[in-house]
Amino acid sequence: MIIDRMKNKPLxxxxxxxxxxxxxxxxxxxxxxxxxxxxxxxxLSNFIALSASTIISLLTSIPLVxxxxxxxxxxxxxxxxxxxxxxxxxxxxxxxxxxYEQLIIDANLHHFSITVILxxxxxxxxxxxxFGHVAGDKVLIEVGKITSSxxxxxxxxxxxxxxxxxxxxxxxxxxxxxNIANKIRKNLDHLIQYENETIKFTVSVGAIHCEQCNxxxxxxxxxxxxxxxxxxxxxxNRVSMCVI
Numbered sequence: 073m074i075i076d077r078m079k080n081k082p083l084x085x086x087x088x089x090x091x092x093x094x095x096x097x098x099x100x101x102x103x104x105x106x107x108x109x110x111x112x113x114x115x116l117s118n119f120i121a122l123s124a125s126t127i128i129s130l131l132t133s134i135p136l137v138x139x140x141x142x143x144x145x146x147x148x149x150x151x152x153x154x155x156x157x158x159x160x161x162x163x164x165x166x167x168x169x170x171x172y173e174q175l176i177i178d179a180n181l182h183h184f185s186i187t188v189i190l191x192x193x194x195x196x197x198x199x200x201x202x203f204g205h206v207a208g209d210k211v212l213i214e215v216g217k218i219t220s221s222x223x224x225x226x227x228x229x230x231x232x233x234x235x236x237x238x239x240x241x242x243x244x245x246x247x248x249x250x251n252i253a254n255k256i257r258k259n260l261d262h263l264i265q266y267e268n269e270t271i272k273f274t275v276s277v278g279a280i281h282c283e284q285c286n287x288x289x290x291x292x293x294x295x296x297x298x299x300x301x302x303x304x305x306x307x308x309n310r311v312s313m314c315v316i
Contacts (some may be wrong), residue, residue: 077133120217160216168230179285187249189279190296193235194308207266246315249281253311274309281315
């Protein structure tokens, strides 16, 4: 599409193209009308045509440029929205995986540490069955807010599944990584009010800290997921983490 081809062009270029097209058209049309109806003087005819065309081009260019900028803005907003989970505000699985895989490539290349943290709401089905799915959504929204508040600029956070989330951070020591995993668990041992009910929720956390990463993105997630399973099996609302 023309918009797709032009969206990366600078705005001044778009304005020039629109002005050039509208000026060319208006010069031709105005010149034709004047030469037929107003004057036999070629110079006067072109002077009037140029003046008229400038006015016409401005009147057509400004709305067109405004419309174009709005279309591009709306398209970019739609693209951005498609990358995020509409409930929690975290990255959805597809956009998270894209950023995460590039991060692991960089970690393997430059040998910096990576920490992958998976966490899952405990007994979330009970919340939905007892209080309803609207209450369950409120819990997920709160998880998204808390997770976002814990993330630093370079951290990656995402909703990985229904009630499963992922948090990836880099360049941390193993002690810092443990502290982050425990902080996630502690902050998500939480209460919310829904209508006249108090809903308590907790998470189980599985994590892996890799000092000099030489594992694939899938291998790291598999180990974190195994640790999450261990946390669930050992009583929930706890952290299971390994360091390699």
